[in-house]
Amino acid sequence: xxxxxxxxxxxxxxxxxxxxxxxxxxxxxxxxxxxxxxxxxxxxxxxxxxxxxxxxxxxxxxxxxxxxxxxxxxxxxxxxxxxxxxxxxxxxxxxxxxxxxxxxxxxxxxxxxxxxxxxxxxxxxxxxxxxxxxxxxxxxxxxxxxxxxxxxxxxxxxxxxxxxxxxxxxxxxxxxxxxxxxxxxxxxxxxxxxxxxxxxxxxxxxxxxxxxxxxxxxxxxxxxxxxxxxxxxxxxxxxxxxxxxxxxxxxxxxxxxxxxx
Numbered sequence: 073x074x075x076x077x078x079x080x081x082x083x084x085x086x087x088x089x090x091x092x093x094x095x096x097x098x099x100x101x102x103x104x105x106x107x108x109x110x111x112x113x114x115x116x117x118x119x120x121x122x123x124x125x126x127x128x129x130x131x132x133x134x135x136x137x138x139x140x141x142x143x144x145x146x147x148x149x150x151x152x153x154x155x156x157x158x159x160x161x162x163x164x165x166x167x168x169x170x171x172x173x174x175x176x177x178x179x180x181x182x183x184x185x186x187x188x189x190x191x192x193x194x195x196x197x198x199x200x201x202x203x204x205x206x207x208x209x210x211x212x213x214x215x216x217x218x219x220x221x222x223x224x225x226x227x228x229x230x231x232x233x234x235x236x237x238x239x240x241x242x243x244x245x246x247x248x249x250x251x252x253x254x255x256x257x258x259x260x261x262x263x264x265x266x267x268x269x270x271x272x273x274x275x276x277x278x279x280x281x282x283x284x285x286x287x288x289x290x291x292x293x294x295x296x297x298x299x300x301x302x303x304x305x306x307x308x309x310x311x312x313x314x315x316x317x318x319x320x321x322x323x324x325x326x327x328x329x330x331x332x333x
Contacts, residue, residue, distance in 0.1 A: 092135075093128065093132050094132050094133075094135035094136045094139060095136070097128050097132055097133065097136040098137075098139045098140050101116070101122070101126070101136060101137075101140065102140070102145070104125070110158055111158065112158050112159055112160040113157065113158065114157070114158050115155055115157050115158070116146065116155060116156040116157070116158065118155055119133055119137075119155070122137075137156055140156070141156075143161070143169075144159060144161040144162065144165045144166070145158065145159060145161060146158055146159055147159050163253065163256065166253075167253075167256055167257050168260075170257060171260050171261065171264070174261065181316070181319045181320065182320070184258070184261055184262065185312060185315070185316040185319075187258065188258050188262075188312055189309060189312045189313065189316070191251065191254050191255060191258065192242075192255060192258065192308055192312060193305045193306070193308040193309040193312070194251065194305065195243060195246050195248070195251045195252070195254075195255045196242050196292065196296075196304045196308040197301040197302075197305040197308075198246045198247060199242045199243075199245040199247075199296070199304075200295075200296060200299050200300070200301045200304055201299050202245045202246065202247050203241075203245045203296060207241050207244070208293075208296070210237075210241055211238060211241055211242075211289075211293050211296070212293065213234075214234040214235070214237050214238040214241070215234075215238070215286065215289050215290055215293060217230060217234035218231045218234055218235060218282055218289070219286060221279055221282065222278060222279070222282065228278050231282055232263070233263075235285045235289070236259050236262060236263045238285075238289050239255065239258075239259050239262075240256060240259050242255070242296075243255030243256045243259065244256070280318070281318060284315065284318060285315075288307065288310070288311035288314065289311075291307045291311075292304060292307045292308055292311065295307055
């Protein structure tokens, strides 16, 4: 039986956040899909059936379906025989939506490297033995791309993309789906964060950054080819620690330089 004290305590609790009826129906549809063991490519019931199944109006069901379509879980088709078909969400779409969370949330490089130093060395070690010949060849190509000093800003951009792609390939090869997804997400954030072509005066730093990545990637690639998990994990950890130090120093130098521009 509820006491006065309980009632007072409950009164201080925040009310649950408001959720639209259509959002609740969308969640119900997802649960129904799991319960029914549906798979990508299968069709959802027609609109009228969904209205009956979830005791919802036509407008609410349509809004719920639109929400699921935006999430990438279904594809809608019109005309006779049209409706909703279940889809497997592409990783690129999921990663892009997740990255949007940080769009208005600036973060220090230290936070990103703190997580990366935990995830990427273990991820790289798990990828050992799982890389295909095509992936190893692409890794070699990314290393070659960064093998010579850049002559212009476009070459710098290509080298930065190749450096990020090196880490992406390793993440893609990792057989642990959660580590792989996290690695891919980190690469998106790194690519967005590390942009050294804003101020041409800092081109010498670009060259130092290229050399740092080139030497480390060559070493990591050798370990991957030799299938040496311990070496790959240690080399990746050292690589990220060096990058963290470099980026922190560069940020500081840019801040000091900008004081006198």
